[in-house]
Amino acid sequence: MIRFLFDRDTWQEVWDSMSKNKLRTVITMIGVWWGILLLIGLLGSARGMENSFNRLFGNFATNSVFIWGQSTSKPFKGFQEGRRVRLSLSDVRVVEQNVDGIEFVVPRNQTQGMVIRNFLSGTFNVAGDYPLLDAVQKKKLIYGRFINQNDIDDLKKVAVISEDIYKQLFEKDVQPVGELIRINGMNFTVIGVFEEGNVNMGPGSDIHIPFTTFQQIYNQGDEIGWIMVTGKPEYNIKQIELDAKLLLRNLNKIHPKDNRAFGSFNLGKEFAKVTGFLVGMQFLTWFVGIATLIAGVVAIGAILLIAVKERTKEIGVRRALGATPFEIKRQIVVEAVFLTMISGVLGIITGGWILIAMDSAFGQGDDATLVNASVSIGVVFAAMLILVTLGTLIGLIPAFKATSVKPIDALREE
Structure with a gap:
């Protein structure tokens, strides 16, 4: 598997598949890019609000x-x-x-x-x-x-x-x-x-x-x-x-x-209301972000299904030349994971720029609304792990579709 990932032919095939219809590829990636951007932006904003609140009460026994x-x-x-x-x-x-x-x-x-x-x-x-x-x-x-x-x-x-x-x-x-x-x-x-x-x-x-x-x-x-x-x-x-x-x-x-x-005046009770709001906001952020990611990854799966349909004859030739069903599935799953990862990395970078801009606009001074709006490295890794997992799962659908057609039928496909 490791040798396959470093095989030049593997990535040449991925590039050829993506470049055949560049506009479709870009539109497909936008869904995942937007999902990860939304997740990073909302989580960073929630953390900024939490930091602002903690700074406000940082030296006070809130209980x-x-x-x-x-x-x-x-x-x-x-x-x-x-x-x-x-x-x-x-x-x-x-x-x-x-x-x-x-x-x-x-x-x-x-x-x-x-x-x-x-x-x-x-x-x-x-x-x-x-x-x-x-x-x-x-x-x-x-x-x-x-x-x-x-x-x-x-x-x-x-x-x-x-x-x-x-x-x-x-x-x-x-x-x-x-x-x-x-x-x-x-x-x-x-x-x-x-x-x-x-x-x-x-x-x-x-x-x-x-x-x-x-x-x-x-x-x-x-x-x-x-x-x-x-x-x-x-x-x-x-x-x-x-x-x-x-x-x-x-x-x-x-x-x-x-x-x-x-x-x-019960400060602890009022403090609990605000912390409860922040926890609820973080939960909502994860829910909305992951739901958007799923929608984007599903779009990638749908596009790959179309691509598999267009490549039916090509897949039939490879099968006739001895390619195993596992190799066909592996290639399509790699394409799905690659698309999701590239989209995710671009989303994380863009989200980081947005958080920097938000910090410059709203995070300065004693009355800052968002203090150090940011996300931890752990959250970034978790988001990427979710993307890889979803990309793998969604890639299995077109992969099984590709290997479900017999080679002789695929060669007849026009």
Whole structure:
């Protein structure tokens, strides 16, 4: 078989067969070319969307839910309807210890503050945070560092500010770390500047200060604004949310059926919807691409059937000269596989050019729709394997047709 593939006469016959009707050959190949081009283009676009989405949430623990207190809608145990619910640090400890599947519980506080540096000022969101926040909502630091445990323990007046504040309050190229800013009349030392992400889940924070410092300055005591609960990857974040809310209702003496007492936003649930959409899109892409490939390969089979009909006398001569049915079948299958492979390679090359063009048009900048739209080498090999398999199978149909006619009948064919 290997010697047959490297035989010059084999490929001369393939070329003669294709060149007898060039237009028909080209039209036949277009179907496979378009199928592989569509498959590569759609898969690359789906990967680009996935990369864009992953970049958007890349530094965020997506298996998370935000929970905050609101007002009760039902009276319960002597408390009237409309009671304001405030979460506390003791609630955080109980939730962390008693709800299965929790990886982190991050308490947070927030207010607005007038921030001044020299003669420049602005009003920004100021959040009291623990170092743990950086584990679940990673900050991309441009200068300095994030809050650490020493800042918490010593109630330090330090601040990590956003890039936007840095641009508003500092001159260009000024090193901000170690500089002082005034937040609501109190001096804070800047220890870091972070780049604002494309997405900010939960209330936006322009400035982060130590949680304990926030408590002391704003006289918060044990109360907190909201908690961010992050579940372990193998646990269902929806169930974690239900369990956490049930426990918080019991801790705060809230009616079991009061659904208004706590507000929440389940990032994990929303993230699952988008990932589900991406998986569905990839499945649809494979389905459409392979269906188009099959249609193109079937067209090749149909054209080869016509070619076999036209070459009936030639095949009869070869049979009369001693060519075996296997040799006839092998030649026709090689022609089918060759046509599909050439069409597939051209489709892959064209698809690659299209993905490069898409990346140049839609994949640049922070707001890129498609980030690195591409397909893996594995996908390319899989597509080529599918083509070779389909080409072989479809080539067997005209091959068997060619050998089904007796040599004497084939020689009589006009």
